[in-house]
Amino acid sequence: MDEKNALRALKKKDEAALAWFIDRYAAYVNTIVYNIIGRIMTASDVEEVASDVFLVFWSNADKVKPDKIKAYLGGVARNKAKDKTRELGQDLPLEDDVIGISSVGPEHTFELREQAEMLEKAIRSMQHPDREIFLRHYYYCHPVAQIAEEMKINASTVKTRLRRGRQKLKEILSEGGFDDEIKNLRYDGQYTG
Numbered sequence: 001m002d003e004k005n006a007l008r009a010l011k012k013k014d015e016a017a018l019a020w021f022i023d024r025y026a027a028y029v030n031t032i033v034y035n036i037i038g039r040i041m042t043a044s045d046v047e048e049v050a051s052d053v054f055l056v057f058w059s060n061a062d063k064v065k066p067d068k069i070k071a072y073l074g075g076v077a078r079n080k081a082k083d084k085t086r087e088l089g090q091d092l093p094l095e096d097d098v099i100g101i102s103s104v105g106p107e108h109t110f111e112l113r114e115q116a117e118m119l120e121k122a123i124r125s126m127q128h129p130d131r132e133i134f135l136r137h138y139y140y141c142h143p144v145a146q147i148a149e150e151m152k153i154n155a156s157t158v159k160t161r162l163r164r165g166r167q168k169l170k171e172i173l174s175e176g177g178f179d180d181e182i183k184n185l186r187y188d189g190q191y192t193g
């Protein structure tokens with residue numbers, strides 16, 4: 001069975017198809033969940049959240065595009081893990097603090113979409129290694145120590161680059177001056193202005 005056929009079967013509520021996806025993506029989902037909550041919660045919490053991810057996938061299979069399955073599961077895993085920390089009144093460690101875009105109601109949908117596009121453009125404009133550090137930390141939920149080890153750089157350098165990058169991205173989003181701000185990014189990852 002390939003992914004397209006498995007997704008078609010899942011949309012028809014075929015439990016064997018769900019089992020196929022669990023076999024294929026459980027390690028990926030568990031890694032994301034563990035990287036977010038594993039340091040502050042138990043192994044059973046990690047398992048519960050991972051199970052919730054596949055339940056959401058089961059319930060919303062008709063909305064998932066065949067070429068976006070891994071991204072969908074990763075996004076749901078991140079959101080569910082962060083929801084679990086809020087549910088239990090836990091705060092994520094400081095290094096996991098991400099840029100939040102708040103929403104008061106449905107009238108902000110357009111603004112949120114526009115901000116998300118600006119954020120994506122800002123991250124894409126980052127040079128190596130800043131972009132890779134951001135993607136590893138915020139997309140793949142790798143902790144700072146793992147990024148430092150794998151990229152063979154100091155953990156404090158990773159934290160500094162994340163902090164400076166977050167600050168710059170917050171400025172871009174709050175001021176709406178995307179074009180001017182991106183011009184201030186230099187190749188070495190240091191920011192001017």
